[in-house]
Amino acid sequence: MKPAVLVARAVFPEVLDKLAQHFEVSSNQDDVLWTPTELAQQLQGQQGVFTTGSQRIDAALLAACPDLKICANMAVGYNNFDLDAMTEAGVLATNTPDVLTETTADFGFALLLATARRISESEHFLRAGLWNHWRYDLFAGAEVHGRTLGILGMGRIGQGIAKRGAFGFGMKVIYHNRSRLDDATEATCQARWVSKEELLRNSDHLMLVLPYSAASHHSIGQLELAQMKHTATLVNIARGGIVDDAALAAALRTGQLAAAGLDVFEGEPVVHPDLLACHNVVLTPHIASATQPTRLAMAQLAADNLIGFLLHGKPLTPLNPQVLAA
Ligand code: GLV
Numbered sequence: 446m447k448p449a450v451l452v453a454r455a456v457f458p459e460v461l462d463k464l465a466q467h468f469e470v471s472s473n474q475d476d477v478l479w480t481p482t483e484l485a486q487q488l489q490g491q492q493g494v495f496t497t498g499s500q501r502i503d504a505a506l507l508a509a510c511p512d513l514k515i516c517a518n519m520a521v522g523y524n525n526f527d528l529d530a531m532t533e534a535g536v537l538a539t540n541t542p543d544v545l546t547e548t549t550a551d552f553g554f555a556l557l558l559a560t561a562r563r564i565s566e567s568e569h570f571l572r573a574g575l576w577n578h579w580r581y582d583l584f585a586g587a588e589v590h591g592r593t594l595g596i597l598g599m600g601r602i603g604q605g606i607a608k609r610g611a612f613g614f615g616m617k618v619i620y621h622n623r624s625r626l627d628d629a630t631e632a633t634c635q636a637r638w639v640s641k642e643e644l645l646r647n648s649d650h651l652m653l654v655l656p657y658s659a660a661s662h663h664s665i666g667q668l669e670l671a672q673m674k675h676t677a678t679l680v681n682i683a684r685g686g687i688v689d690d691a692a693l694a695a696a697l698r699t700g701q702l703a704a705a706g707l708d709v710f711e712g713e714p715v716v717h718p719d720l721l722a723c724h725n726v727v728l729t730p731h732i733a734s735a736t737q738p739t740r741l742a743m744a745q746l747a748a749d750n751l752i753g754f755l756l757h758g759k760p761l762t763p764l765n766p767q768v769l770a771a
Pocket of ligand 1: 523
């Protein structure tokens with residue numbers, strides 16, 4: 446008998462077809478957002494689940510789903526997984542690294558440019574019929590080329606952004622990360638490690654690319670914002686919760702910070718009303734990896750993790766490989 450897997454959100458039909466060659470597949474092509482109780486009900490008798498960042502996998506769910514052996518996340522981030530609880534329960538976790546790195550770095554740069562150069566704000570002005578003459582200071586924004594790009598979190602995506610900044614825009618790149626890159630990688634990215642304080646003080650544009658965890662919660666709050674330049678731009682393509690959105694909205698409103706570009710939000714898809722009221726913030730709906738080829742590659746990798754593990758005991762990108770050894 447084929448193993449049973451649940452695809453918990455809508456996905457590319459070709460990925461469902463591929464899974465159906467190997468598994469008894471239950472799918473959710475209507476993209477219903479199940480409550481944790483409904484998800485646990487759907488998972489009864491399933492050995493694998495294909496998740497996105499919106500399904501929480503924790504000890505309570507695992508206890509209710511004793512047949513579950515693997516959760517394959519279609520995302521590089523996995524803060525929806527309680528990894529310790531999964532390891533404890535002997536359930537494998539996988540994510541989708543690498544396939545989205547360059548696409549996400551492209552988007553980070555797009556959001557930085559849109560924010561610094563006030564692209565959304567000026568388009569709204571034009572569409573509203575308010576443009577009736579050229580003016581020397583109309584939507585004058587911040588310079589990007591040659592300025593200092595700060596990066597908080599320097600994994601693969603951070604490194605992609607550093608290269609775009611250094612080689613594409615002639616920027617001086619500084620970064621802060623818990624662990625410093627080796628000299629060769631720093632040279633490849635043309636990036637210099639600095640303390641977090643120095644990063645906040647010296648960045649003209651600060652890009653957040655660190656994973657979300659209890660330790661990174663509100664890494665940028667009132668205190669950090671107060672250390673930044675008044676002329677600075679802040680871009681978050683990492684996760685909601687890394688920034689204190691209420692504190693950010695206050696800084697944007699009072700001019701303590703010039704502008705922000707946000708692809709992720711605390712409590713998304715709900716966006717803090719104070720952010721919605723700010724004109725100097727570009728808001729996008731968590732789309733940094735959203736190109737057709739990249740989203741397909743992510744879905745294929747999640748499916749290949751299910752196939753590799755449930756059929757051959759060999760997942761491609763395990764997050765808790767200790768489960769395999771056990
Ligand atoms: C998207 O946010 C991801 O983690 O892949």
